[in-house]
Amino acid sequence: MPSNDGYYEALWPRSPRQSxxxxxxxxxxxxxxxxxxxxxxxxxxxxxxFEFLEEGIKARYPDVKFVNWKTFGSTHxxxxxxxxxxLPQKFKEHGVDAVISGMGC
Amino acid sequence: MTLATAxxxxxxxxxxxxxxxxxxxxxxxxxxxxxxxxxxxxDHVIDNLLNxxxxxxxxxxxxxxxxVCKGSFDEINDYxxxxxxxxxxxxxxxxxxxxxxxxxxxxxxxxxxLGSILPDNRAATIWSIAVNxxxxxxxxxxxPVLVALIEAMADHAYGVEHSGNTPGGETLxxxxxxxxxxxxxxxxxxxxxxxxxxxxxxxxxxxxxxxNVAGFLPHKNDKATFGxxxxxxxxxxxxxxxxxxxxxxxxxxxxYADDSTVMISRHTGGNHIxxxxxxxxxxxxxxxxxxxxxxxxxxxxxxxxxxxxTLRPQLLLSPLIAETIAASGWSKRDxxxxxxxxxxxPAHQWERIQRDWTQKPLWDLKAAAVxxxxxxxxxxxxxxxxLVPLVWRPxxxxxxxxxxxxxxxxxxxxxxxxxxxxxxxxxxxxxxxxALRQAGAK
Numbered sequence: 001m002p003s004n005d006g007y008y009e010a011l012w013p014r015s016p017r018q019s020x021x022x023x024x025x026x027x028x029x030x031x032x033x034x035x036x037x038x039x040x041x042x043x044x045x046x047x048x049x050f051e052f053l054e055e056g057i058k059a060r061y062p063d064v065k066f067v068n069w070k071t072f073g074s075t076h077x078x079x080x081x082x083x084x085x086x087l088p089q090k091f092k093e094h095g096v097d098a099v100i101s102g103m104g105c
Numbered sequence: 106m107t108l109a110t111a112x113x114x115x116x117x118x119x120x121x122x123x124x125x126x127x128x129x130x131x132x133x134x135x136x137x138x139x140x141x142x143x144x145x146x147x148d149h150v151i152d153n154l155l156n157x158x159x160x161x162x163x164x165x166x167x168x169x170x171x172x173v174c175k176g177s178f179d180e181i182n183d184y185x186x187x188x189x190x191x192x193x194x195x196x197x198x199x200x201x202x203x204x205x206x207x208x209x210x211x212x213x214x215x216x217x218x219l220g221s222i223l224p225d226n227r228a229a230t231i232w233s234i235a236v237n238x239x240x241x242x243x244x245x246x247x248x249p250v251l252v253a254l255i256e257a258m259a260d261h262a263y264g265v266e267h268s269g270n271t272p273g274g275e276t277l278x279x280x281x282x283x284x285x286x287x288x289x290x291x292x293x294x295x296x297x298x299x300x301x302x303x304x305x306x307x308x309x310x311x312x313x314x315x316x317n318v319a320g321f322l323p324h325k326n327d328k329a330t331f332g333x334x335x336x337x338x339x340x341x342x343x344x345x346x347x348x349x350x351x352x353x354x355x356x357x358x359x360x361y362a363d364d365s366t367v368m369i370s371r372h373t374g375g376n377h378i379x380x381x382x383x384x385x386x387x388x389x390x391x392x393x394x395x396x397x398x399x400x401x402x403x404x405x406x407x408x409x410x411x412x413x414x415t416l417r418p419q420l421l422l423s424p425l426i427a428e429t430i431a432a433s434g435w436s437k438r439d440x441x442x443x444x445x446x447x448x449x450x451p452a453h454q455w456e457r458i459q460r461d462w463t464q465k466p467l468w469d470l471k472a473a474a475v476x477x478x479x480x481x482x483x484x485x486x487x488x489x490x491x492l493v494p495l496v497w498r499p500x501x502x503x504x505x506x507x508x509x510x511x512x513x514x515x516x517x518x519x520x521x522x523x524x525x526x527x528x529x530x531x532x533x534x535x536x537x538x539x540a541l542r543q544a545g546a547k
Contacts, residue, residue, distance in 0.1 A: 005177035008198035012167040013317040015233040018221040019117035021161045042411045045130040052142040077411035
């Protein structure tokens with residue numbers, strides 16, 4: 001008995017990605033003497049996680065400096081787009097060499 | 106880690122280094138969290154700061170108009186399911202012929218993009234709307250509604266990028282205007298039930314587009330703890346609204362009352378409230394206010410916490426309830442004001458939810474009011490039992506009249522705040538709409 005299941009040529013339902021692969025920032029040679037920004041989305045106890053990370057990193061690299069997450073505001077909230085857009089300028093103002101951004105889950 | 110890996114691809118940084126945090130911080134003691142961070146996360150963070158990540162590989166994907174599968178109905182459906190291109194139900198194979206039929210119902214060019222949709226960061230093209238509309242089982246004439254929906258999805262105010270968050274809320278689509286009757290949407294009994302082609306197929310389209318173009322796939326970018334099934338489209342009963350002299354949802358969002366519009370907002374749940382009894386607005390309100398409050402717990406963070414002033418509770422009123430309220434001489438604004446004054450929470454309970462139960466960093470109503478971050482109504486005294494409103498202003502309550510005209514029920518949705526903020530768009534009909542509809546009727 002012939003199949004009545006038809007024949008179709010189905011199109012791709014996605015569309016092109018708009019992002020090109022971007023190069024990541026150069027890594028640091030040491031953390032001593034460097035300034036690290038803490039950027040937080042105000043969830044998953046990141047305030048405490050940053051506190052512990054700061055403690056652990058300072059124990060190994062005593063000359064490291066941190067810019068606290070309070071400096072930047074929440075990256076996950078009603079004004080998140082404006083806050084994220086303002087990050088590069090704030091990093092410059094604070095002489096930031098590297099960023100730790102959290103928290104996901 | 107799976108979410109970070111999936112999301113970083115759409116941001117153009119597929120090799121972005123990620124540090125692991127053991128378990129979920131929400132259920133760890135301070136000491137457990139400290140040990141986990143110092144024993145595991147710390148090394149990952151230092152390694153990520155000092156050592157170059159692996160180089161990023163190129164992404165090879167089909168082009169927009171590529172045929173990705175040829176074969177029978179079952180073969181097409183097997184391919185789409187195995188390649189995560191469908192929701193698990195059979196799809197209508199999106200052939201060129203069917204897609205072109207949809208494209209005739211818009212004046213926009215197939216390659217026009219309504220914006221980039223995060224997290225996959227794909228172009229919201231008219232073409233992709235047509236393809237997914239075919240798959241969902243829509244009719245070609247639904248195309249203007251689909252285009253307006255994706256225009257709303259692409260609006261930054263809505264926040265589509267949050268659609269894979271933990272609470273797993275699902276979008277509510279509310280339809281207004283002449284298009285309701287023109288395309289046969291249900292706006293009466295069982296308005297949220299599947300079984301009406303236009304309501305059901307357009308609702309399914311929304312979720313397919315979230316999967317295929319936005320990129321929300323469960324176990325990847327969609328991290329819903331439990332999730333929800335997509336909702337069918339809710340249409341307002343405009344005959345009743347007009348009779349009452351109330352504004353419809355379109356007018357509430359600044360459009361003309363006779364415009365056809367789509368409004369989207371995202372909700373983590375909701376509840377049908379039965380037996381709303383009383384012969385006047387005054388008699389109905391205590392139960393309605395209580396019902397609204399019972400839908401809200403952690404979502405208070407969208408009023409005074411990090412989602413500051415983005416909570417917009419949505420109510421559906423059955424025509425009978427709306428008529429009873431209006432018969433007391435109340436306008437829609439009067440109803441919203443009564444909700445705002447009646448749906449209030451003791452301040453200590455509000456703060457306990459944000460501070461103790463959900464461990465949010467922003468919870469102090471007094472500090473926020475003194476700083477000017479929230480209205481003074483949230484701190485009119487130091488009395489911990491003072492009552493504070495669920496939202497900042499009466500008009501933050503959204504109300505739609507729909508459902509069974511003969512029942513005394515309401516429905517209250519639990520809104521997801523900034524992670525699905527109400528966004529409304531006008532439905533633009535093509536210049537040849539009437540001719541196309543007449544041709545289609547033959």
